[in-house]
Amino acid sequence: MSxxxxxxxxxxxxTRDEFNEFVQRMPQQQQAYASNPQFQGQILQQLIDMYLFQKKAEEDKLEETEEFKQVLESVKADLLSRMAMTKVIQAVTVSEEEKKAFYEENKAQFGQQATASAKHILTDTEEECLKAAAQIEAGEKTFEEAAKEYSTCPSKAQGGDLGTFGKGQMVKEFEDAVFNGELNKVLGPVKTQFGYHLIKVSDVTEAKTAAYEEVKDQVEGMALQKKQQEEFEAVATELANKYGVEKK
Structure with missing residues (x-):
């Protein structure tokens, strides 16, 4: 305490404490400038102005106006409801058993999808595709050289390299060939809505689920959020039944 x-x-x-509390209530992006002396001077002036105009409001007896009373009631209701909501949410905790149960029920959310790294050559006709395949097979051109000559895909500039991608990112025919084909072999022609492809897969990583210990913190956060939401809804329903709610 300062x-x-x-x-x-x-x-x-x-005081410095009041100043710091005022800064903490400001938007996050503005708080980043809190250590800047010029910014601190501006904030201090805001506080000074606030108290000066509070005095003027008292002189003008604004607290006796209906407008002030209505705003005060609105602010009071908002503040009290927020405090009550926060109290309900902060009282919620999750046990180790609940965290593990959440993990088991939602394992798919903690998985790593299958990925592949591949290159391709895209042509408009099957004949062009077969011609490129024959030249690669005969050793007349490397896959990358053939891609630069025959491919109509922008990836031709990188020798047909598509980088690494996950399941669901490519059209089905292409994806099936990639994830079911042999590594480092020329696959195709594979026909898709875009044309005919020759494909060369360099790596495939199988889908896997992260172990509980690897995602324990993430599980805790998600399980807590879910339980807090459930508790909030339960209390809201209880209050509605107790005090009555009629939507019109």
């Missing part, structure tokens, strides 16, 4: 006094306005002492 009792350092930064300014005094109409007898009110603005």
């Amino acid at each position: 009792k350092e006094i930064m300014a005094v306005v109409a007898g009110h002492e603005i």
Whole structure:
């Protein structure tokens, strides 16, 4: 706790603690500038102005107006409801058993999909595709050289390299050939809606599920969020039954 006094306005002492609390309520992107002396000066001036205009409001007896009373009631209702919601949510915890149960029920969310790394040559006709395949087979051209000469895909500039991709990212015919074909062999022609492909797969990584210990923190966060939402909805239903709700 810092009792350092930064300014005094109409007898009110603005301390370093109050200043820091004011900064914490500001948008995150503005808080990043909190260590800047010029920014601190601007924030301090905002606090000073706030207390000065509060004094003016008191002089003008604005707290006695209906507008002020209505706003005050609205702010009070909002603040109290937020505090009550926070209290309900913060009371929720998840046990180790609940975390493990959540993991078992949602294993698919913690999996790593199958991926493949491949190159391809795309042509408009099967004849062109077979011609490229024959030249590669005869050793007249490498796969990469044939891609640069025959392929109509922009990947031709990289020798047909498509990089690494997961299941579901390519059309079915292409994907089936990639994930079921032999590594480092020229596959095809494979016909798709885009034309005819020669494919060379360099690597395939099988799908796998991460072990519980590997994703324990992620599981805890997701399980807690789910339980908090369930508790929130349960309390909201209980309150609706207790006090009554009628939508019109």
